[in-house]
Amino acid sequence: MGKLTLAELRELRERARAEIARRESDAGGGDVVVGLGTCGLAAGARATLDALVEELNRRGLVNVTVRQTGCMGLCHSEPTVEVRVPGMPPMIYGKVTPEVARRIVEEHIIGRSLVSDHIHDRPAPDIAAGLGAGR
């Protein structure tokens, strides 16, 4: 790192802020939960997760928390991704390839419309209630 000017310091801060923003426990922009059980991993969930994070970062959506979970029991449609963002119904997507993951960010999180061809299910009512719908 060479000597910084004021403008360079500010630019560096913006970039660095995005890098560590995901360390906050709850950033307020909703949750995206990727199933990383054995079934999910075998179906390529790691690549899905990386694609999600990359796409969110690329679009500056640092307040969306990306979390991981184990097997949701939907092993036949892994990788599964559950999306809960404010103002949208909680949704589970199935067979989420990196390509679909990028569409989820663009269409569901930014565009506020469901990615219809990959909807698997809504979370079980008790889970959705416990978490607060739309959160």
Next chain:
Amino acid sequence: MAYSQYVLVCAGTACESCRSAEIVRRLQAGVRARGLEGSVQVVRTGCFGFCAQGPVVKVLPGDHFYAQVKPEDAEEIVEEHLAKGRPVQRLLYRAPGRAAGAAAELPFYQKQFRIVLRNCGVIDPENIREYIAREGYAGLERALFEMTPDDVIEELRKSGLRGRGGAGYPTWKKWVFSKEAPANPKYIICNADEGDPGAYMDRSTLEGDPHSILEAMAIAGRTVGAQQGYIYIRAEYPLAIRRLEIAIRQAREAGLLGRDILGSGFDFDVELRLGAGAFVCGEETALIASIEGRRGMPVPRPPYPAVRGLWGKPTVINNVETLANIPVILLKGGDWFGSIGTPTSKGTKVFALTGKVNNSGLIEVPMGTTLREIIFDIGGGIKGGRRFKAAQTGGPSGGVIPEAYLDTPIDYESLAELGSIMGSGGLIVMDEDDCIVDVNKFYLEFTVDESCGKCAPCRIGGRTMYNLLTKITEGRGSVADIEQLHAVAHAMQKASLCGLGQTAPNPVLSSLRHFGEEYRIHIKDRRCPSGRCKALVTYSILPDKCIGCTLCARRCPVNCISGERRKAHVIDATRCIKCGECYEACKFGAVLRA
């Protein structure tokens, strides 16, 4: 590079001593072996504060809080949690009576409010980029480009920030005195000579967030017109020194220290000065003498260092914790800071919570929090379900606070009224097994040892008081000794040259006030209620209660307990060293301590 998971591992001194560095290595190796290095970042951070449960490892997102992790647990965390998304249940911290929860929801963290420790446990202290990401050097930016020195002082005045080293002098006033002093050059000194027994707030701040101190010193330099800063830190803090050296190097490379900072035309640089660990060097005039290469001894004030300090030039001396608040005050404003705390004491205070408390560690609470909240809510209560006796604040310059005052909101004034002081932030909890006289003898032994010997009141008075306490703990005390303790104490307070001697009698005076009866029992009844003062205690075995299990005889380190199996045992009082092992060991209450 976009990481989706973070593993934060505490790399403070306490956790490093429990092999956290090895945990980091094995986590990193595991992450590489699993091919996860692109999505999982392992970060060494500063102190999480929950030292009693260290080493601490936190996994984000999810805020999973692992406690007492061993290096051999690393592979399981990688394999199960990072690779498969299944938190390792057996390692998750559970507060007593509660299920494992997110770190932010632990009782230990719920009542805390972190300004000084804002970055500790969050960022990698050896990476300036992470400090910058958390608004680092943004306060300096404001001081250089948006505010005049008078604006900075005005914000500090509004904030109500007072010195966190112990005395609580308003920080803005010190800065004004230096700013207005005509002489040049001027100096900024960070006092990192933390020496109270049991206190480690400053060490942890420097280890976990060194750049915050560098930034604050540069702000101070800009404000008062100084170009050179010194951090006076004790050589016993090797990790803090190493992190500071790294931070200074990185700040210089980035042009945040050195010539023409950020193109503003302002020059400022910082150097370390290592102290040899003399307690008196925390006193500002002695500290200055030590930096100048002379023997660390105080000189009379005034003139105060703010006007005539290092090399006879105006010098601002601020404590580590005081400085750590300053960048935040410039960013969020003095009014914001002033809205936290009590009418006379603003902001937060960091305490090193130690002693007979379940969750010992480093905590930060708003001024005005009560001792009860600190000890019972954050601290999780007294170890082993024993009864609370007193809390000691301010170390060898402070005093004890008994149970009756547990609900007093803590600030500079309320502690002074109780005969103690805020001090630098050591908070030692005592239970019913601690003897007040014995504890105060310990503190006096410390100040006698650390007295520089320059002035007679401290050199002779301290020793006299120590001898009187020794007499009392050995059962040779008389009522007149109490009067003499008072007399010597008042002379020391009035006539000692520096704060060390002036405050050395505080522990004794405050304990005489709150626990006078315990002194009298030592003197009149020749008895020590807690059994600590060995000369006043004898151990014997009650024959009718002893079942002859031989446990005490086996535990006795000097083999002075004899008796046949299943028959009553006997202690040979002439050889007994009064260690109390038999008393602790007996399950039938047959050992009598009197």
